[in-house]
Amino acid sequence: MKVKLITRRYLNILCGLVMIVAAASNANAQHRSEEEIKRIQDAKVAIITNRLNLTPEQSAGFWPVYNEYSQKRREIHRSQRKIINDKKAEGKTDDQVLNNLKEVQDLRQKELDLEKEYQSKFLKTITAAQVIELYKAERTFNDMLIQRLKQRN
Known part of the structure; x- marks a missing residue:
């Protein structure tokens, strides 16, 4: 049932x-x-x-942290899209294009670091199984x- x-x-x-x-x-x-x-x-x-x-207790602690995490992650994704969309490879030197790629990789690392940071914050209010x-x-x-x-x- x-x-x-x-x-x-x-x-x-x-x-x-x-x-x-x-x-x-x-x-x-x-x-x-x-x-x-x-x-x-x-x-x-x-x-x-x-x-x-x-649970109601978990929800009260989880959502503010999750919303903060989501906002920071959206900002990283916007930055990645801006680099990819605004900095076209046409007419650029290899060094300039490689620099753009490095910027995107740095943002990916920043996102991974953010995920690690917030995983520990999530674990203060929800279980590891709930994080998965x-x-x-x-x-x-x-x-x-x-x-x-x-x-x-």
């Missing part, structure tokens, strides 16, 4: 996510409104909450978004 309830809950969340992503995919992906971004983030929170099965589930939930969510965008195109 409990497994059916959890499975049904998970399926309801996934159906909601698909509807949200479908609505969001109708708009230009690079010009999403704040409302659409909020709906996508809400779906992500629902999936993570469901997968981690957080967090990473799986993030990957599942991202894969679903990518799949939805591919279907749109």
